[in-house]
Amino acid sequence: MSLEIEIEYYNELLPELLKEHxxxxxxxxxxxxxxxxxxxxxxxxxxxxxxxxxxxFLLRPIREVEPILVFRQVPVGYVYPRR
Numbered sequence: 001m002s003l004e005i006e007i008e009y010y011n012e013l014l015p016e017l018l019k020e021h022x023x024x025x026x027x028x029x030x031x032x033x034x035x036x037x038x039x040x041x042x043x044x045x046x047x048x049x050x051x052x053x054x055x056x057f058l059l060r061p062i063r064e065v066e067p068i069l070v071f072r073q074v075p076v077g078y079v080y081p082r083r
Contacts, residue, residue, distance in 0.1 A: 003057075005031055009031075022062070023063055023064060024062065025037050026043070026060065028058065029057065029060070035048065035052075
């Protein structure tokens with residue numbers, strides 16, 4: 001379920017998307033096809049489901065800079081039951 005083609009196409013379109021729509025809108029991309037630009041995540045998701053069904057497609061907000069996500073490592077161990 002790789003979205004490499006869609007992500008690559010999004011990156012190619014990004015300057016134009018920012019110029020025409022600004023940040024904060026959402027896009028749906030399948031293969032190298034831009035389905036549309038939507039005001040909300042829910043609108044975009046619904047349009048993607050209607051167009052493509054339950055398959056993978058890229059739903060992404062238009063952003064000039066992508067946030068950096070940091071996941072902290074949480075120690076996980078076996079918890080012995082009380083006796």
